[in-house]
Amino acid sequence: NAGVTQTPKFQVLKTGQSMTLQCAQDMNHNSMYWYRQDPGMGLRLIYYSASEGTTDKGEVPNGYNVSRLNKREFSLRLESAAPSQTSVYFCASSEGDRGITEAFFGQGTRLTVV
Amino acid sequence: GDSVTQMEGPVTLSEEAFLTINCTYTATGYPSLFWYVQYPGEGLQLLLKATKADDKGSNKGFEATYRKETTSFHLEKGSVQVSDSAVYFCALSNAGGNQFYFGTGTSLTVIP
Numbered sequence: 001n002a003g004v005t006q007t008p009k010f011q012v013l014k015t016g017q018s019m020t021l022q023c024a025q026d027m028n029h030n031s032m033y034w035y036r037q038d039p040g041m042g043l044r045l046i047y048y049s050a051s052e053g054t055t056d057k058g059e060v061p062n063g064y065n066v067s068r069l070n071k072r073e074f075s076l077r078l079e080s081a082a083p084s085q086t087s088v089y090f091c092a093s094s095e096g097d098r099g100i101t102e103a104f105f106g107q108g109t110r111l112t113v114v
Numbered sequence: 115g116d117s118v119t120q121m122e123g124p125v126t127l128s129e130e131a132f133l134t135i136n137c138t139y140t141a142t143g144y145p146s147l148f149w150y151v152q153y154p155g156e157g158l159q160l161l162l163k164a165t166k167a168d169d170k171g172s173n174k175g176f177e178a179t180y181r182k183e184t185t186s187f188h189l190e191k192g193s194v195q196v197s198d199s200a201v202y203f204c205a206l207s208n209a210g211g212n213q214f215y216f217g218t219g220t221s222l223t224v225i226p
Contacts, residue, residue, distance in 0.1 A: 004157075031212055033214070035216075040218065041218065042203065042216050042217055042218035042219050043158075043203070043216040043219075045213070045214075048212065048213065050212045090157055090158070092158075092214075094207075094214070096212055101146075102148055102160045102163055102207075103148075103158075103160075103205075103207075103214050104160075105150075105157035105158040105159070106157050107156060107157045108156070108157050
């Protein structure tokens with residue numbers, strides 16, 4: 001049972017480069033999320049998707065775009081990476097509309113922008 | 115808006131000491147409350163949860179009680195072990211479970 005799988009686990013980008021972080025869940029969850037984790041800031045929501053076909057901005061969406069490709073997959077794209085986007089990125093999923101249940105997290109992507 | 119406030123860290127304890135990590139929340143309605151744990155280099159894992167007032171969540175010797183009157187969900191463990199060293203996050207979910215709000219995390223180090 002894989003749960004939430006994120007790729008890649010590590011990435012180094014140069015300023016201005018683009019990349020897409022991939023996330024897939026195999027729990028048939030409706031809702032999916034992207035968070036970033038920075039020291040002393042906890043987890044901050046970038047974007048979320050309450051259900052297939054919908055996406056909404058979270059607390060810190062600037063500089064990011066997302067795609068809910070299907071019910072399983074939710075990708076995060078950095079079009080032009082900046083050093084301020086150096087962070088650990090976590091994807092998560094939850095059942096969503098079927099009740100308030102916990103969020104399940106991937107192992108994270110450690111991104112460094114130089 | 116909804117939010118979670120948890121005690122600042124880092125916390126350093128000796129093995130077998132008593133642990134309390136305070137967490138208070140602000141929310142409309144009746145949120146569900148969670149404690150997550152993050153071990154070094156890993157993602158967050160659910161430690162325990164409570165979905166209504168006066169519920170007690172428990173797991174691996176950790177406990178937390180949902181106190182609506184004080185809007186709190188403090189994490190406790192009677193005797194910590196070195197293996198409990200990790201970062202602990204308090205969180206709430208509201209509005210049909212579509213959004214989660216996390217505290218800033220409390221780093222715990224247990225020394226032998």
